[in-house]
Amino acid sequence: MRYNEYFRSRLADLQDEGNYRVFIDLQRRRGAFPEAVQTDGAARRDVTIWCSNDYLGMGQHPDVLAAMHDAVDRCGAGAGGTRNISGTTHDHVLLEAELADLHGKEAALLFTSGYVSNWAALGTLASEIPGCIVFSDALNHASMIEGIRHSRAQKVIWKHNDLEDLEAKLAAADPDAPKLIAFESVYSMDGDIAPIKEICDLADRYNAMTYLDEVHAVGLYGPRGGGIAEREGLMDRLTVIEGTLGKAFGVVGGYIAASAELVDFVRSFASGFIFTTALPPAIAAGAAASVRHLKASNAERDLQKTRVAQLRERLDAQGIPHLPNPSHIIPVMVGDPVKCKFISDTLLEEFGIYIQPINYPTVPKGTERLRITPSPVHSEADLDHLAQALETLWARCQIARMPMAAQ
Amino acid sequence: MRYNEYFRSRLADLQDEGNYRVFIDLQRRRGAFPEAVQTDGAARRDVTIWCSNDYLGMGQHPDVLAAMHDAVDRCGAGAGGTRNISGTTHDHVLLEAELADLHGKEAALLFTSGYVSNWAALGTLASEIPGCIVFSDALNHASMIEGIRHSRAQKVIWKHNDLEDLEAKLAAADPDAPKLIAFESVYSMDGDIAPIKEICDLADRYNAMTYLDEVHAVGLYGPRGGGIAEREGLMDRLTVIEGTLGKAFGVVGGYIAASAELVDFVRSFASGFIFTTALPPAIAAGAAASVRHLKASNAERDLQKTRVAQLRERLDAQGIPHLPNPSHIIPVMVGDPVKCKFISDTLLEEFGIYIQPINYPTVPKGTERLRITPSPVHSEADLDHLAQALETLWARCQIARMPMAAQ
Numbered sequence: 001m002r003y004n005e006y007f008r009s010r011l012a013d014l015q016d017e018g019n020y021r022v023f024i025d026l027q028r029r030r031g032a033f034p035e036a037v038q039t040d041g042a043a044r045r046d047v048t049i050w051c052s053n054d055y056l057g058m059g060q061h062p063d064v065l066a067a068m069h070d071a072v073d074r075c076g077a078g079a080g081g082t083r084n085i086s087g088t089t090h091d092h093v094l095l096e097a098e099l100a101d102l103h104g105k106e107a108a109l110l111f112t113s114g115y116v117s118n119w120a121a122l123g124t125l126a127s128e129i130p131g132c133i134v135f136s137d138a139l140n141h142a143s144m145i146e147g148i149r150h151s152r153a154q155k156v157i158w159k160h161n162d163l164e165d166l167e168a169k170l171a172a173a174d175p176d177a178p179k180l181i182a183f184e185s186v187y188s189m190d191g192d193i194a195p196i197k198e199i200c201d202l203a204d205r206y207n208a209m210t211y212l213d214e215v216h217a218v219g220l221y222g223p224r225g226g227g228i229a230e231r232e233g234l235m236d237r238l239t240v241i242e243g244t245l246g247k248a249f250g251v252v253g254g255y256i257a258a259s260a261e262l263v264d265f266v267r268s269f270a271s272g273f274i275f276t277t278a279l280p281p282a283i284a285a286g287a288a289a290s291v292r293h294l295k296a297s298n299a300e301r302d303l304q305k306t307r308v309a310q311l312r313e314r315l316d317a318q319g320i321p322h323l324p325n326p327s328h329i330i331p332v333m334v335g336d337p338v339k340c341k342f343i344s345d346t347l348l349e350e351f352g353i354y355i356q357p358i359n360y361p362t363v364p365k366g367t368e369r370l371r372i373t374p375s376p377v378h379s380e381a382d383l384d385h386l387a388q389a390l391e392t393l394w395a396r397c398q399i400a401r402m403p404m405a406a407q
Numbered sequence: 408m409r410y411n412e413y414f415r416s417r418l419a420d421l422q423d424e425g426n427y428r429v430f431i432d433l434q435r436r437r438g439a440f441p442e443a444v445q446t447d448g449a450a451r452r453d454v455t456i457w458c459s460n461d462y463l464g465m466g467q468h469p470d471v472l473a474a475m476h477d478a479v480d481r482c483g484a485g486a487g488g489t490r491n492i493s494g495t496t497h498d499h500v501l502l503e504a505e506l507a508d509l510h511g512k513e514a515a516l517l518f519t520s521g522y523v524s525n526w527a528a529l530g531t532l533a534s535e536i537p538g539c540i541v542f543s544d545a546l547n548h549a550s551m552i553e554g555i556r557h558s559r560a561q562k563v564i565w566k567h568n569d570l571e572d573l574e575a576k577l578a579a580a581d582p583d584a585p586k587l588i589a590f591e592s593v594y595s596m597d598g599d600i601a602p603i604k605e606i607c608d609l610a611d612r613y614n615a616m617t618y619l620d621e622v623h624a625v626g627l628y629g630p631r632g633g634g635i636a637e638r639e640g641l642m643d644r645l646t647v648i649e650g651t652l653g654k655a656f657g658v659v660g661g662y663i664a665a666s667a668e669l670v671d672f673v674r675s676f677a678s679g680f681i682f683t684t685a686l687p688p689a690i691a692a693g694a695a696a697s698v699r700h701l702k703a704s705n706a707e708r709d710l711q712k713t714r715v716a717q718l719r720e721r722l723d724a725q726g727i728p729h730l731p732n733p734s735h736i737i738p739v740m741v742g743d744p745v746k747c748k749f750i751s752d753t754l755l756e757e758f759g760i761y762i763q764p765i766n767y768p769t770v771p772k773g774t775e776r777l778r779i780t781p782s783p784v785h786s787e788a789d790l791d792h793l794a795q796a797l798e799t800l801w802a803r804c805q806i807a808r809m810p811m812a813a814q
Contacts, residue, residue, distance in 0.1 A: 001585040003616055003646070006536065007668035014675055021675065023495040028688070030483040039497055053684070054487035064484050068689070069476060076437040077471050077693050078658045080461035085763045085778075088430040090446055112659075113519045115683035129413065142682040150557050178408040209410055239410070246684035251485045252519075261414035268421055268428065275549040275769075276522035277460070277653035280690065281435070282475070286484050356492045362682075371492075 018337035019359050024348070033060045034377055038354070047354045048382055050372050055220055055328060056300040057377035058250030058290045067289035071282035079278035083267075087278035095288040099243070099255050102218075102226050102291055104235045107263035110255050110284070112276055114215045114244035117254030118143035119150065120272030121242065122182060122211060125262075126151030128269050129178045135169060135208065137161065137183040137194070144182055144213060160187075163198050170206040179208035180239075185228035186216035189363050189371065191329030196229055200237040209239035219248025220301060220328060225294035245287040249294070253279050253287060303376035304328055307383065311374045314387040319401035320394055323369075331358075332370040332390070334399060340368040343393050351389040425744035426766050431755070440467045441784055445761070454761045455789055457779050462627055462735060463707040464784035465657030465697045474696035478689035486685035490674075494685035502695040506650070506662050509625075509633050509698055511642045514670035517662050517691070519683055521622045521651035524661030525550035526557065527679030528649065529589060529618060532669075533558030535676050536585045542576060542615065544568065544590040544601070551589055551620060567594075570605050577613040586615035587646075592635035593623035596770050596778065598736030603636055607644040616646040626655025627708060627735060632701035652694040656701070660686050660694060710783035711735055714790065718781045721794040726808035727801055730776075738765075739777040739797070741806060747775040750800050758796040 014020040025039040026049070034049040034057075058064055071091055081087035092110055099108035111117035122144055126134050132153045136144065139160040148155050156173070159165040166181070173179065181203050183194050196212065203210045214227035222230025227243065229235045240262065245253040256266065267273060294300065308328050315322050315332065323331040334340040340357040347353040355370045363369060374383070394401060421427040432446040433456070441456040441464075465471055478498055488494035499517055506515035518524035529551055533541050539560045543551065546567040555562050563580070566572040573588070580586065588610050590601050603619065610617045621634035629637025634650065636642045647669065652660040663673065674680060701707065715735050722729050722739065730738040741747040747764040754760040762777045770776060781790070801808060 001536075001583070001614060003536075003585070004666055004668045006585075007666075007672040010535070011668070011671055011675060021491050023490055024493070025495055025497055025500050026493065027497045028482045028487070030479070030481055033483060037497075039500075049487075049493050052487040052493045054485060059485045059487055060483035065479050068479050068484060072437070072472050072475050072479075074437055075435045076440060076467035076657070077475060077697075078461060078466045078653055078656075080435070080456070080459040080466055080653075080657070081763075083430055084428050085765070086431070086433065086456050086459045086761065088432055090432055090434045090444075093432050093446070112523070113683050115679060116519070116523065119679075128417070129408075129410075142678045146557070146678055150553070176408070178410070178413075207408060244684070246485055249485075250483070250487070252684055252687050252690075259411055259414075261411045261418065264418055265414040268418060271549045271553055272522060272526075276520050277651070277659055280659050282689075283659075283687065290484075354493065358492070 018341060024354060024356070030060050033057055034375065034382070038348070045352060047348060047352045050353060050355045050386060052373060052375070053247040054250050055248045055373055055375055056250070056294070056304060057375055058219070058248065058294070058300070061250065061290065061293060063289045063293050064250060064286045068282045068286040071285035075281040078280050081278065082274065082276060083278045084274065089278070089281040089284065091281040091284035091288065092278060095284040098288050098291050100257055102224065102295065103241045103257035105241065105257040106260040108255050108257040109263045109267055109273065110253055110279060111273060112253060112279055114242070114246060114254035115143040116272050117242055117256055118213060119147040120270040121240065121256045121266050122147035123150040123272070124266050124270040125180060126153035132178040132180055133173050135166060135179065135181045139187055140182060140184060141188065141213060148182065161192065161194050163195060163202065166199065167202050170202060170208065179206060180211055181208050182211040184213040186327045186329070188216050188329065189358065190323055190331060191325035191327040193228060193326055196232060196234050200234060210237070211240040211242065212238045213242045215242065215244040215247060216329070218243035219294045220304070223298070225301070245290070249287055249290040251283055251287040251290060253283060300376045304374065307374035307376060307378050310380070310383055311372065311386070314383065318387065318391050318394070320390055321400065328373065330372040330374065332372060334368050334370065335366055337368045339397060339399065340370065343397060344370065346393060347389055351385070353386055353389055425748060431761060431763070437467050437472070440464055441782065441789070445755070452759060454755060454759045456761050457793060458762045459780060459782070460654040461657050462655045462780055462782055463657070463701070463711060464782055465626070465655065465701070465707070468657065468697065468700060470696045470700050471657060471693045475689045475693040478692035482688040485687050488685065489681065489683060490685045491681065496685070496688040496691065498688040498691035498695065499685060502691040505695050505698050507664055509631065509702065510648045510664035512648065512664040513667040515662050515664040516670045516674055516680065517660055517686060518680060519660060519686055521649070521653060521661035522550040523679050524649055524663055525620060526554035527677040528647065528663045528673050529554035530557040530679070531673050531677040532587060533560035535672070539585040539587055540580050542573060542586065542588045546594055547589060547591060548595065548620060555589065568599065568601050570602060570609065573606065574609055577609060577615065586613060587618055588615050589618040591620040593734045593736070595623050595736065596765065597730055597738060598732035598734040600635060600733055603639060603641050607641060618647040618649065619645045620649045622649065622651040622654060623734070623736070625650035626701045627711070630705070632708070652697070656694055656697040658690055658694040658697060660690060707783045711781065714781035714783060714785050717787070717790055718779065718793070721790065725794065725798050725801070727797055728807065735780065737779040737781065739779060741775050741777065742773055744775045746804060746806065747777065750804060751777065753800060754796055758792070760793055760796055
């Protein structure tokens with residue numbers, strides 16, 4: 001076995017498929033985001049970011065940055081240990097209380113990332129409850145899939161957002177077996193939204209727990225930013241709500257909110273929680289400031305909705321195909337990995353517009369896309385520039401258009 | 408199935424065993440660390456931390472904090488996306504170069520934590536190399552165990568630090584199968600150190616890759632803080648060196664350093680790397696400042712060695728049993744979970760000394776201990792106070808002593 005040769009050959013395969021990922025080296029300009037500076041070898045280029053998950057620009061909000069500066073001054077850099085061994089700081093405790101309150105739950109538990117929160121919480125619930133069957137939406141995020149896989153519990157995949165299929169599968173399972181239905185509210189790549197109420201109804205009927213991933217919804221939906229479940233008055237019906245501090249809240253980290261017992265159970269048995277260094281106090285303090293701000297302010301959410309609607313209108317007028325959905329995510333469909341990367345590269349080099357191409361395995365082959373996330377920090381001038389650039393490229397590249405909305 | 412009742416009964420079992428964990432709520436005092444303020448209900452108490460993994464106090468080093476402040480001012484709070492989708496910042500690129508240089512490797516790759524770096528890198532190597540057999544030291548950290556388990560590759564556990572056993576198991580395996588030997592340099596709970604050179608010799612003989620976890624060694628050993636492998640001139644013989652930015656470097660995050668091909672392979676195939684939000688630029692910048700400082704300065708390492716030796720002398724003089732080992736970790740053995748927690752509670756309440764009791768499952772039952780980590784920011788007065796407190800408690804609690812060193 002020649003290890004490095006093997007690695008090279010697998011990487012060459014990715015190149016051949018057009019699926020090799022090149023990371024764009026960015027320096028966000030605090031206060032001017034979505035503006036950033038790209039470093040590309042010796043060259044530097046001003047770019048506007050259109051594919052960030054800092055959906056509301058909270059990553060540059062003065063309250064968030066002030067809280068981070070203050071915590072660094074008070075407590076220093078890192079937490080210095082796992083939560084159990086010297087790593088629980090008062091900032092963690094306050095943030096967990098803030099998150100429990102956000103979701104109307106008794107308790108919340110922080111993880112180092114949203115990925116780890118899904119992997120550790122689902123992995124622990126499914127493996128530590130003997131005989132647990134996990135009913136997993138077919139389009140669940142990789143972190144949920146890996147957590148369920150890791151648990152080695154029985155997994156039943158139901159068709160994406162399909163209540164009939166979910167019910168048939170619940171009905172076919174042992175009525176006495178513990179059950180957990182795992183799904184998301186806003187799906188990241190298509191931007192569609194789950195029928196949460198109906199899933200909770202099924203969970204009640206079949207005595208299943210529900211685990212809802214709201215990472216693309218917290219901060220963004222509901223009168224206090226509690227997510228789709230808050231908007232629809234359903235938070236009390238969910239067993240676990242999982243969220244992130246790294247998208248709309250603009251910082252980093254993940255969490256679950258649930259009953260005191262469930263949270264204590266995951267806290268006590270989840271390897272991925274127990275054996276890892278706690279987040280720095282400055283991260284916890286910054287995230288708490290962000291959550292607090294978005295509980296009280298709708299200005300960011302309102303302006304985001306406006307910008308999303310404005311971009312959809314422009315795309316419709318130009319006949320540029322995008323998936324219709326009820327969320328803030330605008331997937332512009334290209335359907336070919338090489339073309340998708342070419343458009344992205346050209347947007348960056350000619351127009352200073354950065355939209356990462358989304359290729360396999362993040363989305364199925366043949367559905368390659370540009371995933372655009374308009375935010376309240378994008379101006380109308382930014383919108384004009386983007387629409388004009390897309391118009392130019394669609395003309396140049398002879399990519400299929402939708403029937404013109406105006407015709 | 409009554410879920411909350413089930414959770415309660417499992418938690419009650421932990422309580423009965425003395426293994427239920429209560430987190431200590433701390434506010435580190437920047438500039439005065441290891442001093443901190445504990446919040447306990449309505450009470451607040453000044454404490455000295457003696458169990459931190461911020462081994463050198465770098466979590467309050469002015470260069471580290473200045474770099475974090477500067478990055479928050481330049482770039483804001485979070486990275487805003489995965490490394491592939493707008494989340495690679497220039498600070499990540501610079502830190503990865505710093506880490507590759509630290510270990511004399513072609514490349515390095517950041518993860519959100521040391522746990523995730525082990526889990527994702529081992530999980531990916533073992534699952535993506537068909538037929539790979541992983542030879543895992545019996546005392547490897549939970550994150551390595553979970554990564555190997557997740558890969559579903561064949562796992563062969565060899566006796567802790569036992570070269571004969573490792574060789575017998577390598578010799579018994581298919582000579583043509585890809586092989587990976589996974590081990591640590593400094594083991595966290597016993598503080599013993601692996602025979603790295605001899606393991607590399609075996610790896611050469613049997614054409615195995617080596618994966619060395621140096622999380623309790625980076626920053627602390629070697630002339631530039633490259634770890635035990637640097638100290639012993641062995642870095643070039645290891646396939647992968649894994650480290651953390653959350654212990655001696657004082658911030659948070661994990662990484663691997665290896666050949667360009669291997670790093671690119673893990674970068675391209677590791678779910679736990681691909682599908683997670685990147686660390687905030689301020690974390691990357693703070694960590695890079697810490698790594699840079701400890702490449703050039705031996706003052707912190709030297710004073711730590713002095714403090715470790717001084718505490719061992721005191722414990723020997725008092726006959727307080729501690730595991731001998733060649734590292735900076737001093738495990739004071741108690742051997743009973745209830746006594747261990749009692750001593751820890753009393754140290755905190757009567758003496759303002761915080762040392763977390765280490766119980767099962769972190770260590771085997773019957774080996775419960777106080778794990779003490781002297782650092783250059785502990786003063787000789789701190790040492791006196793600790794030694795006096797332990798003397799008082801050992802007398803009061805009638806815990807076994809070693810034969811007095813002086814007798």
